[in-house]
Amino acid sequence: MSDDSKDIPADTAADLRSRAAELDAADGLAKLRERFTLPDGVVYLDGNSLGALPAGVADTTADVVARQWGELLIRSWDESGWWTAPERIGDKLAPLVGAAPGQVVVGDSTSVNLFKALVGAARLAAPGRTRLLVDAATFPTDGYIAESAARMTGLTVVPVDPSHAAEAMDADTAVVLLNHVDYRSGRLHDLPALTAAARAAGAITVWDLCHSAGALPVGLDEHAVDLAVGCTYKYLNGGPGAPAYLYIAARHQADFDSPLPGWNGHADPFAMTPGFEAAQGATRGRVGTPDILSMLALESALDAWDGVSVEAVRAKSLALTDFFLECVAAYVPQGRVESVTPDEHERRGSQISLRTENAREVMGELISRGVIGDFRAPDVLRFGFTPLYVGFADAERAARTLGHIFG
Amino acid sequence: MSDDSKDIPADTAADLRSRAAELDAADGLAKLRERFTLPDGVVYLDGNSLGALPAGVADTTADVVARQWGELLIRSWDESGWWTAPERIGDKLAPLVGAAPGQVVVGDSTSVNLFKALVGAARLAAPGRTRLLVDAATFPTDGYIAESAARMTGLTVVPVDPSHAAEAMDADTAVVLLNHVDYRSGRLHDLPALTAAARAAGAITVWDLCHSAGALPVGLDEHAVDLAVGCTYKYLNGGPGAPAYLYIAARHQADFDSPLPGWNGHADPFAMTPGFEAAQGATRGRVGTPDILSMLALESALDAWDGVSVEAVRAKSLALTDFFLECVAAYVPQGRVESVTPDEHERRGSQISLRTENAREVMGELISRGVIGDFRAPDVLRFGFTPLYVGFADAERAARTLGHIFG
Incomplete structure (x- = not known):
């Protein structure tokens, strides 16, 4: 995925990628990703359907x-x-x-x-x-x-x-x-x-x-x-x-x-x-x-x-979904997607569901570009955030890929 | 297990072992044992509880x-x-x-x-x-x-x-x-x-x-x-x-x-x-x-x-259980065990259940000697015969081991 596509301003992307890198660097749970075997080059946001493979299994x-x-x-x-x-x-x-x-x-x-x-x-x-x-x-x-x-x-x-x-x-x-x-x-x-x-x-x-x-x-x-x-x-x-x-x-x-x-x-x-x-x-x-x-x-x-607190996972989950929503707002042209997941933290699980037209086709396109979420009939794109192995750069890339599709 | 123990006449054992070898040699299903991974030195007669591991699993x-x-x-x-x-x-x-x-x-x-x-x-x-x-x-x-x-x-x-x-x-x-x-x-x-x-x-x-x-x-x-x-x-x-x-x-x-x-x-x-x-x-x-x-x-x-007929399996199962009963009669002193499995083929499954005193201890001793069956309360020894991987020499050895325990 190149950064120089015409549909997303380069400075917007540069800023969000830099923010993502900072957030990942400061993430105390980031090292937990090593406990999983994930395919290269894939952003996996379907852990709310099938979780990734833990390394010891x-x-x-x-x-x-x-x-x-x-x-x-x-x-x-x-x-x-x-x-x-x-x-x-x-x-x-x-x-x-x-x-x-x-x-x-x-x-x-x-x-x-x-x-x-x-x-x-x-x-x-x-x-x-x-x-x-x-x-x-x-x-x-x-x-x-x-x-x-x-x-x-x-x-x-x-x-x-x-x-x-x-x-x-x-x-x-x-x-x-x-x-x-x-x-x-x-x-x-x-x-x-x-x-x-x-x-x-x-x-x-x-x-x-x-x-x-x-x-x-x-x-x-x-x-x-x-x-x-x-x-x-x-x-x-x-x-x-x-x-x-x-x-x-x-x-x-x-x-x-x-x-x-x-x-x-x-x-x-x-x-x-x-x-x-x-x-x-x-x-x-x-x-x-x-x-x-x-x-x-x-x-x-x-x-x-082992040694992971659910409270720390919850804090990272909210930070991830907040950041994903911010990236979606920055990358996706207004009016193309609508979040049906509550904004308030106390009403939000660990996924973001975006309603859009042609949701099934959009998800197919996302998957072909290496961003795996899923589709739920009739019009919902689901993105699950599993804090044990999903990072902020993943959230940024997923939103940016979605932006390219709508660009 | 030596053949020269005093409790079983050497000629009886020699005859039955020779019979077992002939039956195994004539067994069209004998080669199916290669489709399973079985531990060395063990006679496994508990496939009626947990079948053995097929090679491809x-x-x-x-x-x-x-x-x-x-x-x-x-x-x-x-x-x-x-x-x-x-x-x-x-x-x-x-x-x-x-x-x-x-x-x-x-x-x-x-x-x-x-x-x-x-x-x-x-x-x-x-x-x-x-x-x-x-x-x-x-x-x-x-x-x-x-x-x-x-x-x-x-x-x-x-x-x-x-x-x-x-x-x-x-x-x-x-x-x-x-x-x-x-x-x-x-x-x-x-x-x-x-x-x-x-x-x-x-x-x-x-x-x-x-x-x-x-x-x-x-x-x-x-x-x-x-x-x-x-x-x-x-x-x-x-x-x-x-x-x-x-x-x-x-x-x-x-x-x-x-x-x-x-x-x-x-x-x-x-x-x-x-x-x-x-x-x-x-x-x-x-x-x-x-x-x-x-x-x-x-x-x-x-x-x-693959390529196995259930009818052939049934024929071998009956031959195996017949032979096991014959070996038990030859090796085990009269009155020590009693089969509760029907003799008539049309009333017999693929296991032989022998009632005996101290069945739990007897089965423990059999297992320690490499013959694995199981025990069902209060007084039954169960021997399951899976024709895909059990042969006539297994049946002979199991009965002989039982004979030694009662010898």
Whole structure:
């Protein structure tokens, strides 16, 4: 990409590139990029869909296949710690979502965990309540699964705008399902206030953390969330389709009644008794045999977080998205794109979504020029900023490339 | 292991070893062992719990991690065929269970698939029927999940002895859940007759193929089974916790109503519409984002079946288990072990289960001597025979080692 194209003034570009270099030089997290393997010449802004490859995963996976499976074979269920991986990795992930140990268990997909959480929530809720409030702009699978959970527990789904969800919570509200960050707009919802409102209304909260965990502080324990789910392949970089997780607050564990009581969630699975007796703790959120290859890749991927504070990540994320918006304003002709992500920091996740005409074609052009974001129908360009491996020069180049396309 | 120990007559051992060598030399499948990586000096008879490592998996997994994920990143969902893997691998697996293409989808655990199948079966069943018949000796998770599915669909679980299940099927029977091969005893149940009986009674069948698929012909289409599930980490060698599969007979697909309608099972998932519209075909059995590392390891593992007929595998399996029983009779002092696996070929799976005192300790001793089987509470030694990589000399050595322990 040359700097001398006619559509962007050279001094504007020079100034922003210089600013980016200064910001990168001052960035205390910049060295974390070494913990990832990224292709040369690419600006990767799709870590909100599939996180980049952490450096240690290839060696871990090779060892899991060749030695743990190939040589130790069945013994690895004990000797390589396979059996206890769901709880062990759950505890490794827990600090990133503000959970004390023993409350997070890894396994299954987000959709499956959501089904467990919603049915479990319906069974924890006060008897007689009939409404399941669901974020009306939710990522679709949450809505589909909520309909199924409602159908099977006698509840009725009520779509709500998360900005006004608190007002909709009443004495007939059993369960509230909300996304922490909206997948399309990047809007961050007020988890502390909405959780408090649900508690005040006597409802059980289920939070979907897919687009927030690993990008900003969540504070599940601090804010007394009841149940939560999330994936691990976005900001947690666990790999394609890496196992999701389920958070069951300690105070609910004894009463959590899963609709998927598989043998891995049994108090004594190898006794192989005919009757189900749920294990203590988050273990009762387990179902079947864990997918070890995907799971141990995730465990290795989480090493990228060693010594990293989520608060520092959040500060860099806001600085990155602020700077990207500044660059977009400087490079892209006025009126060609409109940010649908809130400007206010307290309402912004770790992505910027720009609405534009021909969004699908524009994203295709960006990708062909080495800037990888993604497209969400009908008209949104999404740019995800993962502070562990994205820098300010990346943000500048992405905006400049977008400017060239519209130039 | 020396031949001159006092507890086994040298001529008996010499004769059986010579027989084993002849049988191995005449075995048309013997060369398939080269398709697996097995540790030296070990007789592995636990492929009915975790299959051995197929030779190509390590390279495939390394490529999936380093190139497909690390370099292609998000583009691999299309370019590396990630998105279509569940159906593609389902079709690759389908011939092993006697299914025409388009009816098997891979993903999730066996327990989760069982929940889909049982709830789906309850919704396919004639209205008003109340009974869910379940194999009383089932692998525990099937019973636990059946209780949950029954609770959530208004059915009542009725435990039945599979040998007498046909007599229990009546006009009030909605669904019948049976194991093709019993995990503990190795008993093979009569899938054609039991499926026909269920059909005659107007009930929907759900078969669990965990302990039969890859070891013997199943014939799902031929026998008009309605729904089936199975794991892929036993005789299919997909790796620890590899994704399971769901079979939905073509005639039921349009009406199959999954309790886990995740976005991957939507007719147009990337339209991201708020209402769920189920995809056509087996795709509607999909739920969330597939666990790609585990799934593509399975795809590679299935290459071990190239050019192999399940009928030939079955013939060798029966020959192996016959020979093992003969060796056990010759080597183990009378009265020390008792086979709980049926002698009749038409009632035998691909394992031999021997009941004995102190079974846990005996299996520990076998393993310490390089013969790996497993123990199932309270008193069963299990020896699984995977014809792709187990030979007659393995069977002889396993029985001889057992004889030494009891000598």
